Amino acid sequence: MPDPTGLELIAQELRERHPGAVLDTLHFRGEATVAVEARQVREVLVTLREKGYDFLSSLHGVDYYPEEPRLGVHYQLLDMSAVDRICVKVRVPLDDPHVPSVVDLWPGANHPEREVYDMFGVVFDGHPDLRRILMPEDYEGHPQRRDFPIGGEPVIFTYNEDKIPGWSR
Amino acid sequence: MSTGLSDYRRQEQSITYTAEATGEMGLEQELLTINMGPHHPSTHGVLRLILTLEGEVIRDIKPVIGYVHTGIEKTAEQKSYWKVIPVVERMDYLSYYFNAMAFCSAVEKLLEIEVPKRAQYLRVIHMELNRIMSHLVWLGTSCIDLGAIGVWWYCFREREAVLDLFEMSSGQRMHTRYFQVGGVIEDIPAGWAERVRRFTRTMRTRADQYAALLDRNEIFLQRMRHTGVVDQRTLLDLGVTGPLLRATGHPWDLRKAAPYSSYEDFRFKIPVGTEGDNYDRYRVRHAEIYESCDIIDQALEGLPEGPHITPDRKVALPPRHELATSMEALIHHFKLVTEGFRVPPGEVYAPIESPRGELGCFVRSDGSAKPARVHMRDPSFVNLQMTAAAGRDTYLADFVATLAMIDPVLGGVDR
Numbered sequence: 001m002p003d004p005t006g007l008e009l010i011a012q013e014l015r016e017r018h019p020g021a022v023l024d025t026l027h028f029r030g031e032a033t034v035a036v037e038a039r040q041v042r043e044v045l046v047t048l049r050e051k052g053y054d055f056l057s058s059l060h061g062v063d064y065y066p067e068e069p070r071l072g073v074h075y076q077l078l079d080m081s082a083v084d085r086i087c088v089k090v091r092v093p094l095d096d097p098h099v100p101s102v103v104d105l106w107p108g109a110n111h112p113e114r115e116v117y118d119m120f121g122v123v124f125d126g127h128p129d130l131r132r133i134l135m136p137e138d139y140e141g142h143p144q145r146r147d148f149p150i151g152g153e154p155v156i157f158t159y160n161e162d163k164i165p166g167w168s169r
Numbered sequence: 170m171s172t173g174l175s176d177y178r179r180q181e182q183s184i185t186y187t188a189e190a191t192g193e194m195g196l197e198q199e200l201l202t203i204n205m206g207p208h209h210p211s212t213h214g215v216l217r218l219i220l221t222l223e224g225e226v227i228r229d230i231k232p233v234i235g236y237v238h239t240g241i242e243k244t245a246e247q248k249s250y251w252k253v254i255p256v257v258e259r260m261d262y263l264s265y266y267f268n269a270m271a272f273c274s275a276v277e278k279l280l281e282i283e284v285p286k287r288a289q290y291l292r293v294i295h296m297e298l299n300r301i302m303s304h305l306v307w308l309g310t311s312c313i314d315l316g317a318i319g320v321w322w323y324c325f326r327e328r329e330a331v332l333d334l335f336e337m338s339s340g341q342r343m344h345t346r347y348f349q350v351g352g353v354i355e356d357i358p359a360g361w362a363e364r365v366r367r368f369t370r371t372m373r374t375r376a377d378q379y380a381a382l383l384d385r386n387e388i389f390l391q392r393m394r395h396t397g398v399v400d401q402r403t404l405l406d407l408g409v410t411g412p413l414l415r416a417t418g419h420p421w422d423l424r425k426a427a428p429y430s431s432y433e434d435f436r437f438k439i440p441v442g443t444e445g446d447n448y449d450r451y452r453v454r455h456a457e458i459y460e461s462c463d464i465i466d467q468a469l470e471g472l473p474e475g476p477h478i479t480p481d482r483k484v485a486l487p488p489r490h491e492l493a494t495s496m497e498a499l500i501h502h503f504k505l506v507t508e509g510f511r512v513p514p515g516e517v518y519a520p521i522e523s524p525r526g527e528l529g530c531f532v533r534s535d536g537s538a539k540p541a542r543v544h545m546r547d548p549s550f551v552n553l554q555m556t557a558a559a560g561r562d563t564y565l566a567d568f569v570a571t572l573a574m575i576d577p578v579l580g581g582v583d584r
Contacts, residue, residue, distance in 0.1 A: 028515050028516070028517070029278050029279065029281070029515065029517050030278075031517060031518065033516075054405075055405060055408070056408055057408065057410075057520065057527055057529065057546065058518065058520075058527075058529050058531065058544075058546035060531050060542075060544040060546070061544075062516075062533055062542050062544075063542070074516075074518075074531070076518055076529065076531075076546075080405075080421055080426075083426045083427055085518075087518065106406055106407075106408065107406050107407050107554070108406060108407040108408025108409070108551060108554055109408075110554055111550060111551065111553070111554050112550075112551070115550075119242075129185060131183060131184075132235075133234060133235060134234065134235040134238040134583060134584070135235060135238065136235070137180040137183065138180065143240065143243055144242065144243055144542075146246075146541070148243075150243065150247060
């Protein structure tokens, strides 16, 4: 993990190369995080990739309900030779949940991006195959959102099967 | 239903294929798209693969997953932190100690509590036993796919011995709920250490016997050598970690690279392959069984005295005997069992090395007693993306071996 000073140096370099991209930096429990503006996240990730953080170890979605902007996408980058991790974080509002896709940079982002789309409804622009992955394709809603009700699944019987959305014989 | 395509057909047609025939298609040739799974003995779970075949040769593979999605991450958000542990254990059902470890280390990171040395060692012992158990299930089931049923019986005999050890230390054979935030639930019972030593002694000779059965078996070698080769760069871009990456010669192992839970105290080697074919994948996992035995022996040898869980009563349950005499202990117990403990707000990511690669747990806390988000970076989920890279332009029969060596656990893939 870069120390607080190292994180600031990286953030400074990112600010110089991509004006307006870096919104905030955070050093918490030994983990370095850079908050980035959603439209420029691809360029920032390319720069970090050139700096050695060339392994995308994880990509996860977060719902910050009731805070705004609600949806968040985290990219956990790893530098294997220096054994160093950095997290890049973007936040997008619910009415414009668009984040550029990084599948062409890391093909391994394919399934994780589909999962975040499935669970949170974040649309990854440029993703080659953005379909639901864990939920059925005709499922309505994004179940990992914090305001998605639990226990609301109807049980299908013969008498009500026609009334269940998406269900057909 | 109205005319036109049914919903089902529409969904099926939204899946795109990139396969193209190589060369001229004869009059009697065509690309054939078939399903492998979801119920197929060699997919090791409910995995559906849509294969595009040109004769016997695979031209494209699309994995379709989600059949055993149970919403564990959503369930975890409804439970207090210590009640999440049994839920996340059920994700990757062959490496439950690792799931619990990833979650507990993330919460411990947020709470900034120190795990006692004895608890760290006990965790290492259980995780390495779990790694052996997971590799035994992988080897046994893989050999069934390759037609060698005998190996399966032998592997499951040893697996049974590991499960007996788990039962002795925690009362459960699987999903033991042994790891707690701050340590482990109970100290090991008397005589357990001796039984574990006896197990590692026999395990080494048994592993020798598996190798004797397989390494000179002409059929096995022909199906494993030079099949399913994927180069290192492709694997890294796909995010693949664990034995699959090490089989290409990349010595990336989080136990060495970024030691957690006192792994820096033990001497062990990281087995690597050379070519990255199925045989290397088998050899790497097989060699890891020996290394795990070594780690267990060292941990038992150097097992420090001391508490098995953090003395912080705000996080860990007080010992049972105190409840009858101490009012304070009773209050702590009541508070923990009803509300659970509160965790300072923040976001952390805790990666560990599971038998299948980097298992990371992301936890976001909003300051309450329930996590606001739990996400597992499950290695099976990410590693499954290499099916197309490993299976394209190979024979369908070879792909059965390749899929067995990728070792996906569908409980972890779908969560």
